[in-house]
Every structure is written in C-alpha cells, then in structure tokens.
Amino acid sequence: MEQSNALPGTGPIPTLLALLVCESVIHDAETQKKTLVGLFGKLSAFALPVLINSIGLYAKLVEGAGKYAFKIRVVSLADESVLFEISQMGDWVQPELPLEFGVNIRGLPINSFGDYEFQLFANDIYLGRAVFSVDKLTLPLAPPPGPGEG
Amino acid sequence: MAPMLAQAPPDVQLSKSFEVKGDPRGHSLKTLWGGSFAHSLRPEQILLGTLGNLGFRFIKPIIVQLENREGVVVASWPEVDEFGTGTSMSSATEDLGRTVAELYCSLKADQANLGPDLERVWLKLQEHVVSRR
Numbered sequence: 001m002e003q004s005n006a007l008p009g010t011g012p013i014p015t016l017l018a019l020l021v022c023e024s025v026i027h028d029a030e031t032q033k034k035t036l037v038g039l040f041g042k043l044s045a046f047a048l049p050v051l052i053n054s055i056g057l058y059a060k061l062v063e064g065a066g067k068y069a070f071k072i073r074v075v076s077l078a079d080e081s082v083l084f085e086i087s088q089m090g091d092w093v094q095p096e097l098p099l100e101f102g103v104n105i106r107g108l109p110i111n112s113f114g115d116y117e118f119q120l121f122a123n124d125i126y127l128g129r130a131v132f133s134v135d136k137l138t139l140p141l142a143p144p145p146g147p148g149e150g
Numbered sequence: 151m152a153p154m155l156a157q158a159p160p161d162v163q164l165s166k167s168f169e170v171k172g173d174p175r176g177h178s179l180k181t182l183w184g185g186s187f188a189h190s191l192r193p194e195q196i197l198l199g200t201l202g203n204l205g206f207r208f209i210k211p212i213i214v215q216l217e218n219r220e221g222v223v224v225a226s227w228p229e230v231d232e233f234g235t236g237t238s239m240s241s242a243t244e245d246l247g248r249t250v251a252e253l254y255c256s257l258k259a260d261q262a263n264l265g266p267d268l269e270r271v272w273l274k275l276q277e278h279v280v281s282r283r
Contacts, residue, residue, distance in 0.1 A: 013199045013208040063207065077238050080192040117240060125199035125211045129240045 011066030011092065014099070016128040018060040019120055025056040025102025034058060034102050044137035045110070052108040057118050057130065058100070064122070065095035071121040072103060077131075078114045110134050192216055192223070192239050201247035201279065206254070210278045214243060230271045254279060 023038030036058050043052065057072060067089060074084040084105065092099050110116075117131045197211035215226045216239055225242035226233035232253060234245030257264065257272045258281065264272055 013211060015204065015207060016200060017204075075238075077240075080238055117238075119240065122199070125197040125208075126243065127199050128202070 011064055011068060011123075013125055014061040014064035014068070014092075014122055014127065016059065016061050016120060017098065018058065019118065019128050019130040020058045021118060021130045021132045022056045022058065024054050024104055025058050027102055034100060036102075041132050043132065043134045045113075045134060046137050048113065049109055049111045050134070052105075052110060054104060054106055055108055056102055056104045058102045059120055060098055060100040061122075061127070062098045063095075064092045064099060067091050068122045069124070070101075071124070073119045073121075074105075074108065075117050075119055076112070076114065077117060078112060083110075083116070084108060192218075196239065196243070198225075198243055198246070201251045202244045203247065203251045205282055206251060206279050207282060208278060209280055212250075212278050214246065216242065230274055250275070250279070254281065 020036060020039060022036045022040065024036075026035040026037060027033075028035070036056070068091075069087055070090050071085065071087045073082050075082055086103070090099070090101070113134050113136050115131060115133045117129045119129045120127045193216060195213055195215050198214045199208045199211045201208075212227050215228060217224050217226075222235050223238055223242040224233055224235050225239065225246045227246060227250070230250075230253070232246065232249050234242050234247070234249055236242035236245050253271070254275050257268060257275065261272060
C-alpha cells in the first residue's frame with residue numbers, strides 16, 4: 001500500500017532534488033524556464049566587509065502538494081549565525097510535477113572570510129543546503145626586477 | 151516550419167529578487183520584501199526532513215536535538231538512540247542521516263529476527279521514513 005507522507009495540517013514533506021548557488025537566476029515568464037548564470041562554489045574578495053552584488057539560489061523539489069511556507073537562510077558556518085532569512089508562501093498545485101524556484105539576493109553583506117551555506121526549509125522542516133565559500137584574494141607578488149631594470 | 155515547443159507548466163511563483171539595504175557592518179540591516187537579518191545562532195532542535203539520500207522519502211519529520219560538545223556539533227534522535235556529529239548543524243544532521251539510513255537498511259534486512267528493542271526502533275523508523283527500493 002502506498003504510504004502517505006502527509007502531516008497533520010500540512011502537505012507532504014517534499015524531497016529536494018537540487019539546490020544550486022549561482023550569480024543570478026533568470027526566470028522566463030513565458031516559458032517558465034529558469035536560466036542559471038554563473039554557477040559557483042567560491043567567491044574571492046580583497047578586503048572585508050564585502051557586499052555580494054548578486055547571488056542566486058535555485059531549488060527543485062518533488063513529491064509535494066498544497067501550501068508551504070518556504071524559508072531560505074544564509075548561514076555563516078564559522079558560528080552558524082544567520083546572515084539573511086526570507087520566508088515565502090508557495091502553493092504546489094500540481095503534485096505530479098516538480099516545483100522549482102529561483103531567488104536572487106542583491107547586496108548580501110559578508111563580514112568574514114570562510115564558508116557559508118543556504119539552508120532550505122518547508123514548513124520549518126529542514127530539507128537541505130548548498131555551500132559556498134568566500135576567500136581572500138591575494139595577488140601574486142611582482143617578479144624581482146631583472147638586470148638593467150628599474 | 152519547426153514545431154512549436156511545448157510550454158513548460160507554470161510553477162509556484164516564488165522566483166523573486168531581494169535587495170539588502172543598510173550598513174553591512176551594522177546589525178540593523180533590513181531587506182526589501184520581508185527578508186531580515188536575524189543574527190541568531192544554531193537552534194537547540196530542528197525538524198529534519200531529509201536523510202541526504204534519495205533512496206528514502208520522509209513521511210514525518212524527525213525532531214533532532216542539537217548540542218555542542220567540546221566544539222563538535224552533535225545531532226541526536228533520542229527516540230532511536232542515534233546521533234551524528236559535524237562542525238555545524240547541517241553536517242551533523244547529514245551524518246545522522248547516513249547513520250539512520252544504514253540502520254534502516256540493516257533492520258529491514260533482518261526484520262524477521264529482531265528482538266523487542268530493535269523491533270521498537272524498526273517501527274519508529276517506519277513512522278518517519280520509507281525506502282523507495
């Protein structure tokens with residue numbers, strides 16, 4: 001017998017198939033297609049604090065149905081402090097189809113180098129994460145002047 | 151003439167952009183459309199809805215207790231006396247997920263011969279998780 005994963009008062013627990021970090025998620029309104037621009041796992045910066053001009057998150061889920069309160073958090077893995085949190089209601093009207101969405105964040109402030117992650121929750125249930133790191137950018141030292149130079 | 155491509159089904163209208171406003175060094179940052187900076191640390195418990203393994207589907211979330219023991223994050227599921235460890239909530243729950251998946255497979259393979267304690271654990275696992283295989 002097929003078991004239902006329905007919770008009292010909520011929809012079934014979705015399964016997260018993909019959670020990807022990129023520079024930007026472009027959503028075509030006509031076809032509903034998503035284009036992920038600049039997938040990455042590491043950013044580099046000369047100095048802190050730094051603002052990430054554009055960072056996007058793409059998620060694809062299956063096996064859900066009904067209304068969900070989705071929550072996305074950006075967390076520093078150094079101390080698990082929450083840098084950013086957004087909640088958004090979603091209505092999964094076609095359970096037989098996957099649900100996908102993209103979120104773009106402009107100007108995310110980063111105060112320390114290290115690892116960060118996006119965490120995805122549905123109705124406060126943790127579904128998964130996507131990790132990225134922010135590293136210090138150091139330029140290679142200039143070569144010493146050759147004979148007869150400078 | 152080339153055939154028209156079928157239009158993809160509309161999805162949930164979640165795709166949005168958020169702009170962070172304020173001083174990045176301050177603690178009073180606000181975002182447009184309701185995003186916020188909570189600056190909270192790791193919670194003491196979470197509802198876990200994944201084992202990090204597509205071979206399993208969740209029926210009911212697991213209430214996972216989180217604690218820090220000498221710099222290591224421990225994610226435990228007291229009802230089945232299992233735990234995972236890591237450097238963060240996420241890595242500890244991933245470790246717990248692997249442990250629970252292994253436990254599920256071993257109990258399933260031996261379910262005809264389980265003693266009372268393991269039988270109780272097996273029943274508890276099936277309340278929360280179902281195997282796709």
